[in-house]
Amino acid sequence: MTHFGGLVRARREALRRGDRSYSLRQVAARVGIEPAYLSKIERGDVAPPSEATTCRLARELGEDPDVLLALAGKVSSDLKEIIRKRPRLFAELIRQLKEAPDDAILRVVREVRDGDW
Amino acid sequence: MTHFGGLVRARREALRRGDRSYSLRQVAARVGIEPAYLSKIERGDVAPPSEATTCRLARELGEDPDVLLALAGKVSSDLKEIIRKRPRLFAELIRQLKEAPDDAILRVVREVRDGDW
DNA sequence: TGTCATGTGTCATATATACTATACATATGT
DNA sequence: ACATATGTATAGTATATATGACACATGACA
Numbered sequence: 213m214t215h216f217g218g219l220v221r222a223r224r225e226a227l228r229r230g231d232r233s234y235s236l237r238q239v240a241a242r243v244g245i246e247p248a249y250l251s252k253i254e255r256g257d258v259a260p261p262s263e264a265t266t267c268r269l270a271r272e273l274g275e276d277p278d279v280l281l282a283l284a285g286k287v288s289s290d291l292k293e294i295i296r297k298r299p300r301l302f303a304e305l306i307r308q309l310k311e312a313p314d315d316a317i318l319r320v321v322r323e324v325r326d327g328d329w
Numbered sequence: 330m331t332h333f334g335g336l337v338r339a340r341r342e343a344l345r346r347g348d349r350s351y352s353l354r355q356v357a358a359r360v361g362i363e364p365a366y367l368s369k370i371e372r373g374d375v376a377p378p379s380e381a382t383t384c385r386l387a388r389e390l391g392e393d394p395d396v397l398l399a400l401a402g403k404v405s406s407d408l409k410e411i412i413r414k415r416p417r418l419f420a421e422l423i424r425q426l427k428e429a430p431d432d433a434i435l436r437v438v439r440e441v442r443d444g445d446w
Numbered sequence: 447t448g449t450c451a452t453g454t455g456t457c458a459t460a461t462a463t464a465c466t467a468t469a470c471a472t473a474t475g476t
Numbered sequence: 477a478c479a480t481a482t483g484t485a486t487a488g489t490a491t492a493t494a495t496g497a498c499a500c501a502t503g504a505c506a
Contacts, residue, residue, distance in 0.1 A: 236483060246466055251484055262464060282416035291412065291420060292404045294427050299399035301434050302426075303408060306419070308441045310411050316444065317418050320437060324425045327433065353453060363496055368454055379494060 216283040221254040223273040243268045260284035333400040338371040340390040360385045377401035 214222075228234035240250040245265060252258045260266060266284050270277040281288050295302040309317055331339075345351035357367040362382060369375045377383060383401050387394040398405050412419040426434055 235481075237481075245464095247482085248467080248484070248486095249465065255484090257484095258465085259463075265464085276417060278416040278420040282413040285413065287404065287409045287412050287416075288420065291423050294423050295404050295408065296399040296402065298431065298434070299395040299404075300393060301431060301438070302423070303395040303405065305426075305434060305438050305441070306408050306411055306423075308438055309419075309422075312441065314415065314418060316441075317415070317422060320441065321418070321422050321425055324422070324429065324433075324437065352451080354451075364452085365454065365456095365497080366495065372454085374454095375495090376493075382494085 214283070215256050216260040216280070217254040217256040219275075219280070219283060220269060220273065223275060224254070227273065239272060243272050260286075263289060331400070332373050333377040333397070334371040334373040336392075336397070336400060337386060337390065340392060341371070344390065356389055360389050377403075380406060 224234050224236070224239055236250055236254070237247045240247040243250070243265065245261070249258070249261075253261060260283070261269070263281065263284075263286055266280050266286070267277045269275075270280040278288055278291075295306075309320075341351050341353070341356055353367055353371070354364040357364040360367070360382065362378070366375070366378075370378060377400070378386070380398065380401075380403055383397050383403070384394045386392075387397040395405055395408075412423075426437075
C-alpha cells in the first residue's frame with residue numbers, strides 16, 4: 213500500500229517532467245502551505261494534512277480527492293454528512309457491501325442511477 | 330433535531346424509571362467516565378465524547394451506536410474503513426443515494442443481501 | 447437528624463492535530 | 477562564478493479533542 217506522501221511526490225514529479233512549475237516550493241505556494249511542510253508530507257515525516265488541504269492538493273495534482281483522502285485515512289466530510297443523516301440505513305448498506313466484489317457494487321451504482329423513484 | 334446529550338439523558342431517565350441503577354453516577358461508572366463529565370455531556374455543556382465512549386454509552390443505554398454516533402457528528406470507524414478501502418466506488422454509490430428515498434435504499438439493501446455473487 | 451447518594455460547577459490537563467518560521471546546504475541556469 | 481531556486485532540518489505554536497479531580501449543594505432514606 214502506497215502511503216499518502218509517496219503518491220503526492222510521485223504525482224508531482226510526474227507532472228514536473230512536463231512543467232517546471234511543479235517544484236515542491238511552487239506547488240506548496242499554490243496549495244497555500246509552507247514548502248517545509250509539503251516536504252515533510254511527501255516524505256511521510258508528518259501525518260497527512262487536513263481534509264481541506266488534502267483536497268486542494270488533489271486538485272493541484274489532478275488526483276481524485278476521495279482517493280487521496282482515503283490514503284490520508286479519512287473520508288470526505290460530505291459523504292459523512294450523507295451517512296449521518298440516515299445512519300441506520302447507510303450503515304446497513306455499507307456493511308452489507310463490505311465483502312461484495314467491485315462489479316457487484318458498480319451494478320448497484322448503475323441501477324440506482326437509472327432507477328426512477 | 331435532538332442533540333446528543335438530550336437523547337442520552339432522555340434514554341437514561343426512561344431506563345431509570347424501571348431500574349434505580351440508572352443514575353448518572355452509576356451509568357458513568359459502568360461506562361468508565363467521571364460523573365461530572367457525563368453530566369456535562371447530557372446537558373450539552375461539552376462536545377459529545379469520543380467514538381469509543383459513545384459506543385459504550387450506546388451499549389449501556391440500549392441505543393443504536395450508529396445513531397448515537399451520528400448525533401455526535403461522527404461516522405463509525407468500521408464504516409469509514411470499508412469506504413477507505415474502495416473510495417471511488419463507495420463515494421459514487423453514497424453520493425448517488427443522497428437524495429434517494431428511504432425505501433429505495435432499503436430495496437437496495439435487501440437486493441444486495443439476497444444477491445448471489 | 448445524620449448519612450449517603452445525587453447532579454453539577456469550576457479548574458486543570460494530556461494528547462493530538464495542523465500547521466508556521468527560519469535557516470541552511472545543495473543544485474541549476476546564465 | 478554567481479544569483480537564484482530547490483528540498484530539507486530544526487524548533488516552535490495555536491487550536492481542538494477528550495477527558496479527570498475535587499468540591500459543593502440538594503435530596504432521599506432510615
